[in-house]
Amino acid sequence: MSKDICIVCAWRATCQKMFSVSGRDIKCSDFVKDVSIKEDTSKEAEPDKVGSD
Numbered sequence: 001m002s003k004d005i006c007i008v009c010a011w012r013a014t015c016q017k018m019f020s021v022s023g024r025d026i027k028c029s030d031f032v033k034d035v036s037i038k039e040d041t042s043k044e045a046e047p048d049k050v051g052s053d
Contacts, residue, residue: 010034 006018010032017028 004028004031004033008034008037 004027006012006015006028009015009028009030011030012018012034015030017030
């Protein structure tokens, strides 16, 4: 599940509205997800491969 939050927004470095929206659901019209931040889904998807040689 993807979250539209200031922490992952591409504009976070120059944003003037950062964290100014209160409440559970943040709906920012300027939000664009920073594509350089990758979601880490491999922790639960892949079992540990320790000692599989």
